[in-house]
Amino acid sequence: MDQVLVSLALNFFSADQINAFMSDPRSVATLVGALVAISGALLGTFLFLRQMSLTTDAISHTILLGIVVMFLVMTAGFGLEPDMSSPLLILGAAAAGLLTVMLTETIQRTGLVKADAALGLAFPLLFAISIILVSRYADNVHLDVDSVTVGEIGIAWANTRSVCLEGCESVIITPDSPQAEVARVCANCVAENISPRSPSAVFVENCSNCGTYTAAQAYANGLSETTPTLVFLPKAALTMGIITLINLLFVGLLYKELKLATFDAALARALGLRPGLLHYALMALVSVTAVGAFDAVGAILVVAFFIVPPATAYLLTQRLSRMLLLGALFGALGAYTGYDLARGNLLGLVDMNRVLGWLDGVVGLGGYTTWNVSISASMVMMMFVFLLLAWVFAPRQGLIAGMIRRRSQAVRFTDQIVLRHVANHQGHADESIELAVNTLHEHFRWSASRLGWTLRRLRALNLVHIEDGLVRLTERGTNAVMSLD
């Protein structure tokens, strides 16, 4: 799988470029964050639309149980060396995620407990059990507060796997090889306590560097002429890359089915699409993605990568395809700008170190004004900032757009009331009372200035004109009133 990914990447970049990119903490953290965000947004969009956003929260908590149980089984059951990146752990964690979903649905199906309470029962229980197991049996496990809450995206670049591309043949050095370093050593000197010079000493030829070397080892030890072409990939990036590919394939291939099952499950069932099966497939992928993201961003923040970017996209569009694209985009953007924020640079606008310096003067921070904070939390914070921006500025659903819309509705309504009033009384006997400019506002119980504004607007639009102190409709105004009916 990693070979496939690497050969895919090599179509666009050279091995040196990839290695330079992958050894930079910043680019790796951004890449991993963006991959988590993209795969989160792809699945999270559907969860959001199905109103199941908090299921992610539950799953991301309970995968801890899967990890702990598999860990205990591996160490206590089989005496294996504890390895946090073993595929068995990932499988166990994903299974725990699915178990949460099934447990919740079983509780719900009894009809005794509502959906939200079922979720609120299932995941604290499973989480509590995993905490008990950790503190009782696995105190030495690396499952401290940080790995649960923050993750280790900042050091993801340091944990790599090498993929060899060219000159990968392993080198075998035998005593006959030209590179072999052969030395004569005394075979019986130590055992018989004699000097190597003594005539009874027996010598053997001993090859100090014989054996099998991988291409990289051979090159490092100067045993092979060919330079192997190696690509070093951070494990987190590799795992998340594969998961993102799977999610892309899932959403891409089953787009139509997912869409139908999300918006009209009954129709999907009637058409024979098995929405139930699709639901469990989605949940399984959510579990796998959450497990993959667990190491990088921590269990609790995973939920943000699933919910916040799709919610931002939802404020900006009404189309599913655009929502998926925008969600992935905002997620990746949040990861990119989030790394900067962790280092003190808020969108290139604010230097957080200065903010701390200012705060130190106001409330007193003990003079410690260095802003160097959690990377994954900063990424989430930036996604939230984008959500806030979308909330305020979204062209249709935003707060400002809503304010403008309400304002213009109020204006239109005011205009219509005045026009209608004029049309009703114009040409009647009471028009000198009802339509007098100076007293018109009393008939609506408005302030004089409100009516003044309205009249000024209507006159500017050439809908009314004033004759002998009376308000009258123009021809345009008469047409406007007619069109209201």
Next chain:
Amino acid sequence: MAILRGRFNSERAAWGAGLGAVLAFILILTVAGASGVTFDHTLRTVTMGGALLGLVTGVLGSFAVLRRQSLLGDALSHAALPGVVIAFIVQGRALSALLIGAAIASLTAMAFISALTRTTKIKQDAAQGITLAAWFAFGLILLSYVQGRPDAGQAGLDKFIFGQAAALVQSDVLLIVGVGALVCLIVALFWKEFKLLTFDPEFAAANGFPVRFLDSLLSSLIVAAIVLGLQLAGVILMVGLLIAPAVAARQWTQSLGVMVLLSGAFGAFAGSTGAVLSGVDVNMPTGPLMIVAACAVVLVSVLFAPGRGIVWTVMSRRRERQAVGRPSLGGVQPVMVKRSADDGQ
């Protein structure tokens, strides 16, 4: 069915459940005592605190569960983190400051959830998830800033994430007593209003009750309970302590008053049992044990509660079948229709 349902007295069942919880607690005390648990000062304090906390969360959880806002507690408890850290930065380790900070942060989160759901089409669940994540992330950012500081005073601040019951002292218990009494007093004063808000908010609004104020008041009480529990159970598990007793109590009764009382009793049982069990071994964490105890009560209730429980339903269905004698038709008796000659003419 109606006859079968009528055979038990809902109130008597609830009394039985409450009594059962007390007996179970006594049993657990005896077993724990026999297996060598020493009830020293710390354990007594924690047990007391756990019981009182469970009582308060149980009472408030009833409303949260019935209003289908179970997960609001989850969001609000996570959202407390930035408040705790800011209070620490400004005021230091004073517990009262930390709790006030937590309460303020949770209240702002509550306001944000309500603003987001009112002004956009984003639904309650997503709004809760967004707020939970954003507030918690902000808390983590602040926490990582504090942890980077050279002074070692911040050690233990992250205990709020998982809770640390052993750190509970007598003044904390007194605080729980005080706030808990206040919460119960407010619930008693606004009993009628909360009842109406829970079961028919539209009717309440139509009758001129200040629904939004009552809603905020009830949520603020939940915030108070959460903040009290942070030290004991931690932000992640608080929601379980809020929901589980209420879900269990719901199975035994149809009356809100009985449910609230029973839920408080179950909560107290779970809180104290968790504390006693944690005395068995040094490595047993109190908060998670409370959750497990509460979920055990839920399991028993869901299975055995008369009228609603799974065992009861299965048994009464079987009895019905036997009474009707035709299981294949699901109790429906075929009716023979006799046609006379002049029908249809």
